[in-house]
Amino acid sequence: MKVSDRWPVWPKNVAADLAPEQRAVKDILDGLAVFFQSAFITDIRDTLITFPDSRLGIALNKKQTACKKWLVEELYNATGGTLGRVYILAGWYGVLGAMLLNDTRFEITHLSVIDQDPSCAPIANALNATSAAEGRFSFQVMDILDLDFRHPSGTFGRADLIVNTSCEHLSNFDDWYRGLPNGTLLVLQSNNYSSIPDHVNCVATLDAFQEQAPMTELLYCGNLELEKYTRFMLIGRK
Ligand SMILES: C[S@@+](CC[C@H](N)C(=O)[O-])C[C@H]1O[C@@H](n2cnc3c(N)ncnc32)[C@H](O)[C@@H]1O
Secondary structure: OOHHHHOOOOOOOOOOOOOHHHHHHHHHHHHHHHHHOOHHHHHHHHHHHHOOOOOHHHHOOHHHHHHHHHHHHHHHHHHOOEEEEEEEEOOOOOHHHHHHHOOOOOEEEEEEEEEOOOOHHHHHHHHOHHHHHOOOEEEEEOOHHHOOOOOOOOOOOOOOEEEEOOHHHOOOHHHHHHOOOOOOEEEEEEEOOOOOOOOOOOOOOHHHHHHHOOOOEEEEEEEEEOOOOEEEEEEEEO
16 A cells, blocks of 8 residues: 555655755654644645745744644634634734644634735745645735725625734724624734734733723633733634
Protein backbone atom coordinates (compact mmCIF):
# COMPACT_ATOMS: atom_id res chain seq x y z
CA MET A 1 0.00 0.00 0.00
CA LYS A 2 1.20 3.51 -0.86
CA VAL A 3 1.96 5.59 2.20
CA SER A 4 -0.25 8.44 0.90
CA ASP A 5 -3.18 6.01 0.52
CA ARG A 6 -2.81 4.91 4.09
CA TRP A 7 -2.37 8.48 5.41
CA PRO A 8 -4.01 11.02 3.06
CA VAL A 9 -2.29 13.97 4.75
CA TRP A 10 1.11 13.37 3.19
CA PRO A 11 3.03 16.65 2.73
CA LYS A 12 4.41 17.25 -0.76
CA ASN A 13 8.19 17.35 -1.15
CA VAL A 14 9.78 20.80 -1.21
CA ALA A 15 12.16 21.48 -4.09
CA ALA A 16 13.53 24.79 -2.72
CA ASP A 17 16.96 24.93 -1.12
CA LEU A 18 16.38 25.51 2.57
CA ALA A 19 18.85 26.52 5.25
CA PRO A 20 19.59 23.58 7.61
CA GLU A 21 17.56 25.11 10.49
CA GLN A 22 14.61 25.81 8.20
CA ARG A 23 14.76 22.28 6.79
CA ALA A 24 14.78 20.84 10.30
CA VAL A 25 11.64 22.82 11.23
CA LYS A 26 10.00 21.79 7.95
CA ASP A 27 10.83 18.12 8.54
CA ILE A 28 9.41 18.21 12.07
CA LEU A 29 6.20 19.89 10.82
CA ASP A 30 5.99 17.22 8.07
CA GLY A 31 6.23 14.51 10.70
CA LEU A 32 3.63 16.15 12.93
CA ALA A 33 1.27 16.60 9.95
CA VAL A 34 1.50 12.88 9.23
CA PHE A 35 1.20 11.86 12.87
CA PHE A 36 -1.85 14.04 13.55
CA GLN A 37 -3.16 13.73 9.95
CA SER A 38 -3.47 17.50 10.02
CA ALA A 39 -3.83 19.58 6.85
CA PHE A 40 -3.52 22.63 9.15
CA ILE A 41 0.06 21.65 10.03
CA THR A 42 0.86 21.11 6.33
CA ASP A 43 -0.51 24.60 5.60
CA ILE A 44 1.62 26.05 8.43
CA ARG A 45 4.66 24.32 6.96
CA ASP A 46 4.00 25.72 3.48
CA THR A 47 3.36 29.22 4.85
CA LEU A 48 6.60 29.18 6.84
CA ILE A 49 8.61 28.10 3.80
CA THR A 50 6.98 30.67 1.49
CA PHE A 51 7.03 33.59 3.96
CA PRO A 52 10.13 33.05 6.14
CA ASP A 53 10.27 36.75 7.07
CA SER A 54 6.65 37.03 8.23
CA ARG A 55 5.55 37.27 11.89
CA LEU A 56 4.05 33.78 11.70
CA GLY A 57 6.11 32.65 14.71
CA ILE A 58 4.43 35.35 16.81
CA ALA A 59 0.96 34.64 15.44
CA LEU A 60 1.37 30.97 16.39
CA ASN A 61 3.26 31.35 19.67
CA LYS A 62 1.93 29.70 22.83
CA LYS A 63 0.14 32.83 24.10
CA GLN A 64 -1.58 33.61 20.80
CA THR A 65 -2.49 29.94 20.42
CA ALA A 66 -3.82 29.71 23.97
CA CYS A 67 -6.06 32.76 23.45
CA LYS A 68 -7.49 31.29 20.24
CA LYS A 69 -7.84 27.76 21.65
CA TRP A 70 -9.75 29.26 24.58
CA LEU A 71 -12.05 30.98 22.08
CA VAL A 72 -12.58 27.78 20.06
CA GLU A 73 -13.46 25.79 23.21
CA GLU A 74 -15.87 28.35 24.64
CA LEU A 75 -17.46 29.05 21.26
CA TYR A 76 -18.16 25.33 20.89
CA ASN A 77 -19.63 25.21 24.42
CA ALA A 78 -21.81 28.26 23.69
CA THR A 79 -23.10 27.24 20.24
CA GLY A 80 -22.76 23.46 19.88
CA GLY A 81 -20.70 24.11 16.75
CA THR A 82 -23.26 25.32 14.18
CA LEU A 83 -21.79 28.62 13.02
CA GLY A 84 -22.93 29.25 9.40
CA ARG A 85 -21.40 32.37 7.79
CA VAL A 86 -18.47 33.61 9.85
CA TYR A 87 -16.56 36.92 9.64
CA ILE A 88 -13.30 37.37 11.52
CA LEU A 89 -12.52 41.08 11.64
CA ALA A 90 -9.02 42.53 11.98
CA GLY A 91 -8.05 38.87 11.65
CA TRP A 92 -4.32 39.35 10.90
CA TYR A 93 -2.85 36.09 9.42
CA GLY A 94 -6.07 34.09 9.75
CA VAL A 95 -4.81 31.75 12.47
CA LEU A 96 -8.19 31.61 14.21
CA GLY A 97 -9.92 31.00 10.88
CA ALA A 98 -7.65 28.02 10.26
CA MET A 99 -8.30 26.65 13.74
CA LEU A 100 -12.08 26.83 13.26
CA LEU A 101 -12.07 25.52 9.68
CA ASN A 102 -9.85 22.58 10.61
CA ASP A 103 -12.04 21.62 13.57
CA THR A 104 -14.60 19.11 12.32
CA ARG A 105 -16.96 19.84 15.23
CA PHE A 106 -17.91 23.16 13.59
CA GLU A 107 -20.37 23.60 10.73
CA ILE A 108 -19.12 26.60 8.76
CA THR A 109 -20.69 27.60 5.44
CA HIS A 110 -17.96 30.13 4.69
CA LEU A 111 -15.40 32.01 6.72
CA SER A 112 -14.00 35.41 5.71
CA VAL A 113 -11.09 37.18 7.32
CA ILE A 114 -10.98 40.95 6.90
CA ASP A 115 -7.93 43.06 7.70
CA GLN A 116 -6.76 46.48 6.56
CA ASP A 117 -3.14 45.37 6.15
CA PRO A 118 -2.62 44.05 2.59
CA SER A 119 0.57 42.22 3.63
CA CYS A 120 -1.61 39.83 5.68
CA ALA A 121 -3.53 38.59 2.63
CA PRO A 122 -1.01 36.17 1.04
CA ILE A 123 -0.04 34.78 4.43
CA ALA A 124 -3.64 34.22 5.56
CA ASN A 125 -4.46 32.64 2.20
CA ALA A 126 -1.47 30.29 2.52
CA LEU A 127 -2.33 29.39 6.10
CA ASN A 128 -5.87 28.56 4.97
CA ALA A 129 -4.91 27.09 1.59
CA THR A 130 -6.73 23.77 2.14
CA SER A 131 -10.01 25.50 3.07
CA ALA A 132 -9.60 28.14 0.33
CA ALA A 133 -9.27 25.34 -2.25
CA GLU A 134 -12.56 23.94 -0.95
CA GLY A 135 -14.20 27.38 -1.33
CA ARG A 136 -14.68 27.77 2.42
CA PHE A 137 -12.20 30.58 3.09
CA SER A 138 -11.63 34.07 1.73
CA PHE A 139 -9.64 37.14 2.75
CA GLN A 140 -10.51 40.77 2.07
CA VAL A 141 -8.36 43.85 2.60
CA MET A 142 -10.59 46.50 4.20
CA ASP A 143 -10.91 48.83 7.13
CA ILE A 144 -13.56 47.12 9.27
CA LEU A 145 -15.08 50.57 9.97
CA ASP A 146 -16.13 50.60 6.29
CA LEU A 147 -18.17 47.40 6.60
CA ASP A 148 -21.91 47.69 6.99
CA PHE A 149 -23.35 44.43 8.23
CA ARG A 150 -26.76 46.09 8.63
CA HIS A 151 -27.03 46.47 4.84
CA PRO A 152 -25.09 43.53 3.43
CA SER A 153 -24.32 43.72 -0.29
CA GLY A 154 -21.95 42.33 -2.90
CA THR A 155 -19.44 39.95 -1.39
CA PHE A 156 -20.73 40.70 2.09
CA GLY A 157 -23.73 38.60 2.96
CA ARG A 158 -25.55 38.22 6.22
CA ALA A 159 -23.25 37.44 9.15
CA ASP A 160 -24.22 34.56 11.43
CA LEU A 161 -21.16 35.17 13.58
CA ILE A 162 -18.79 38.13 13.84
CA VAL A 163 -15.48 37.65 15.66
CA ASN A 164 -13.04 40.38 16.65
CA THR A 165 -10.03 39.36 18.73
CA SER A 166 -8.27 42.68 18.06
CA CYS A 167 -10.54 44.99 20.07
CA GLU A 168 -7.49 46.41 21.84
CA HIS A 169 -6.29 47.70 18.43
CA LEU A 170 -9.42 49.76 17.60
CA SER A 171 -9.16 53.47 18.48
CA ASN A 172 -12.74 54.01 17.27
CA PHE A 173 -14.18 50.95 18.97
CA ASP A 174 -17.46 52.69 19.92
CA ASP A 175 -18.22 53.67 16.30
CA TRP A 176 -17.44 50.16 15.14
CA TYR A 177 -19.59 48.53 17.82
CA ARG A 178 -22.51 50.91 17.23
CA GLY A 179 -22.56 49.88 13.55
CA LEU A 180 -23.05 46.16 14.24
CA PRO A 181 -26.61 44.85 13.78
CA ASN A 182 -28.52 44.25 17.00
CA GLY A 183 -28.96 40.57 17.79
CA THR A 184 -25.80 39.42 15.94
CA LEU A 185 -23.79 36.65 17.60
CA LEU A 186 -20.40 38.09 18.58
CA VAL A 187 -17.13 36.83 19.99
CA LEU A 188 -14.87 39.61 21.22
CA GLN A 189 -11.46 39.60 22.84
CA SER A 190 -9.46 42.46 24.32
CA ASN A 191 -6.68 42.80 26.89
CA ASN A 192 -4.99 45.05 29.47
CA TYR A 193 -1.58 44.99 27.72
CA SER A 194 -1.36 48.76 27.35
CA SER A 195 2.45 48.97 27.08
CA ILE A 196 2.25 47.92 23.40
CA PRO A 197 2.00 51.09 21.22
CA ASP A 198 -0.59 49.56 18.83
CA HIS A 199 -2.87 48.72 21.77
CA VAL A 200 -4.89 51.92 21.76
CA ASN A 201 -8.11 50.51 23.26
CA CYS A 202 -7.12 48.28 26.17
CA VAL A 203 -9.54 47.64 29.03
CA ALA A 204 -8.48 47.20 32.65
CA THR A 205 -11.06 44.61 33.66
CA LEU A 206 -13.68 42.21 32.34
CA ASP A 207 -16.39 44.55 33.72
CA ALA A 208 -14.92 47.45 31.73
CA PHE A 209 -14.96 45.29 28.58
CA GLN A 210 -18.63 44.41 29.19
CA GLU A 211 -19.42 48.12 29.55
CA GLN A 212 -17.63 48.85 26.30
CA ALA A 213 -19.46 46.06 24.43
CA PRO A 214 -22.89 45.60 26.02
CA MET A 215 -24.73 42.40 25.03
CA THR A 216 -28.47 41.75 25.15
CA GLU A 217 -27.71 38.06 25.75
CA LEU A 218 -24.39 37.08 27.32
CA LEU A 219 -23.41 33.44 26.65
CA TYR A 220 -19.89 33.53 28.10
CA CYS A 221 -17.51 36.00 29.70
CA GLY A 222 -14.17 35.25 31.25
CA ASN A 223 -10.51 36.08 31.49
CA LEU A 224 -7.31 34.21 30.76
CA GLU A 225 -4.25 35.24 32.75
CA LEU A 226 -1.05 35.08 30.74
CA GLU A 227 2.42 35.92 32.03
CA LYS A 228 2.43 39.64 31.12
CA TYR A 229 -1.24 40.47 30.66
CA THR A 230 -4.81 39.27 31.00
CA ARG A 231 -7.02 38.57 27.99
CA PHE A 232 -10.78 39.10 28.22
CA MET A 233 -13.49 37.40 26.17
CA LEU A 234 -17.19 37.97 25.63
CA ILE A 235 -19.51 35.68 23.67
CA GLY A 236 -23.09 36.80 23.19
CA ARG A 237 -25.66 38.67 21.14
CA LYS A 238 -25.36 42.41 20.73
C1 LIG B 1 -1.53 42.30 15.74
S1 LIG B 1 -2.94 41.84 14.98
C2 LIG B 1 -3.93 40.80 15.99
C3 LIG B 1 -3.71 40.69 17.47
C4 LIG B 1 -4.78 39.96 18.20
N1 LIG B 1 -4.42 39.68 19.51
C5 LIG B 1 -5.23 38.70 17.49
O1 LIG B 1 -4.45 37.80 17.23
O2 LIG B 1 -6.39 38.66 17.16
C6 LIG B 1 -4.03 43.24 14.89
C7 LIG B 1 -4.62 43.32 13.52
O3 LIG B 1 -5.69 44.28 13.53
C8 LIG B 1 -5.71 44.88 12.26
N2 LIG B 1 -6.53 46.09 12.34
C9 LIG B 1 -6.45 47.09 13.27
N3 LIG B 1 -7.40 48.03 13.01
C10 LIG B 1 -8.09 47.62 11.91
C11 LIG B 1 -9.18 48.16 11.17
N4 LIG B 1 -9.75 49.32 11.50
N5 LIG B 1 -9.64 47.47 10.10
C12 LIG B 1 -9.07 46.29 9.75
N6 LIG B 1 -8.03 45.74 10.41
C13 LIG B 1 -7.54 46.38 11.48
C14 LIG B 1 -4.24 45.10 11.96
O4 LIG B 1 -4.00 45.33 10.57
C15 LIG B 1 -3.63 43.80 12.46
O5 LIG B 1 -3.51 42.83 11.45
